[in-house]
Amino acid sequence: MSDVLLRAGRVIDPSQGLDGVRDVLWRDGRIAALDTDLSTHPQARGVPVVEARGLVVTPGLLDIHVHFREPGQTAKENIVSGAECAARGGFTSVVCMPNTKPAIDDPAAVGLVRERARAACVRVFVTGAITKDIAGEELAPIGALHRAGVVAITDDGRCVQNADLMRRALEYSRMYGLTVMDHCQEYALVQEGVMHEGYWSTVLGLRGWPAVGEDAIVARNILLARMTGTPIHCQHISSRQSVELLRQARAEGVPITGEACPHHFTLTDAAVAGSDKFWPEDGASLFAARLMPEAERPRWPAYDTHFKMNPPLRSAADRAAVVEGIRDGTLDILSSDHAPHCNYEKDVEFDFAPFGILGLETELGISLTELYHAGHLPLPRLVELFTARPAALVSLKAEETGTSLGRIEVGGPADLTLIDVDREWTYDVKRTASKSANSPFHGWRLKGKAVATVCRGRVVWSEWDKLPTEAKP
Secondary structure: OOOEEEEEEEEEEHHHOEEEEEEEEEEOOEEEEEEOOOOOOHHHOOOOEEEOOOOEEEEOEEEEEEOOOOOOOOOOOOHHHHHHHHHHHOEEEEEEOOOOOOOOOOHHHHHHHHHHHHHOOOEEEEOEOOEHHHOOOOEOOHHHHHHHOOOEEEOOOOOOOOHHHHHHHHHHHHHHOOEEEEOOOOHHHHOOOOEEOOHHHHHHOOOEEOOHHHHHHHHHHHHHHHHHOOOEEEOOOOOHHHHHHHHHHHHOOOOEEEEEOHHHHHOOHHHHHOHHHHOOOOOOOOHHHHHOOHHHOOOOOOOOHHHOOOOOOOOHHHHHHHHHHHHOOOOOEEOOOEOOOOHHHHOOOHHHOOOOEOOOOOHHHHHHHHHHOOOOOOHHHHHHHHOHHHHHHOOOEOOOOOOEOOOOOOOOEOOEEEEEEEEEEEOOHHHOOOOOOOOOOOOOEEEEEEEEEEEOOEEEEEOOOOOOOOOOO
């Protein structure tokens, strides 16, 4: 079933302002036609017809912030298993971070990841490090990384503390048209913090991580972006003040963007204190709570390390500010920060557990539940945050066609996501495609799910019997 005529789905492509019932025909891995009725189209002869009425058809979803741990930490994840997670979540393209072991800071490391990515079921792009060994002391060879094929540079997992070094990185990156992505964390302020500094860190006796540790770097990045004219993308924004700083800077025309992750617009630091402290009694702050009777809501104890991430879960006011930042366009990209860890690494005291959670398989479902069904975003806008916006930020293109990803166009790649926006389902981390299982969303009832993922014209994931998964080539 490599060639398909998909009939009467609701096609949403924000890059073209398209939202309506359409037929989509793909042949030989490319979109052959897109129109209201393709039943008599010459290229549709002999092609299997699949009725998609009731489903939403979007460009293949993109996630520009994932950790696939290869090279060096493949017990946690590798490129193939991470790609399978992406496919299950509805994502046809992902961008890997460079904080592997060794770090992706030279052309040889880039070449290794790109070679391994050939075996993946979805498109895997790679970023390069800003500094050698992401140590923040000496610039990596940015020009050589660009020639090797990176789509952006970042020291994600760490943050360049030296402002002059960051300035030079921006100036070099501008020469090559590379976006700089930054993990915003001022070490002198954060120090050894393990959770958000506030009421719950005091109650639990855990070392606090103040929000100003994020805000200070966001402010610095705004000043440097204004000075150099080089775009900076602030990753996984979690703080109310950071959202406000970005809002003001963008209004002034500063070339700076920000992203939000589902855990930051869904969870708060109260989750670290245990489920009885987190779930709202009336379900007012979480749409997911309305889907689950109180007796059926997942239970977890205090100090559960699955709620430890970087940056940390913050206060209810911070969470509300992140949601508002998504609503008004201040934060215009959604990503997972998919960060797998082995079970034994998380099964320790909260202080010693690594930061990070799985995210690719739940990202779309949580976003549909907490942003679309909760009434914060219309569906086309939500799709845009997963398609056109990230594709434009890092200029993602299909290698075989040379055309931009994040859109459905004739001649372009047949990368599509089919979504049932009303499907209610429960996430079971025991059935994950990942090699790890560190998710705080195990047992959550969600509304909305990708039922099939098509990449390069091949069905790489499907729970929909009308479009069965194809064997790998």
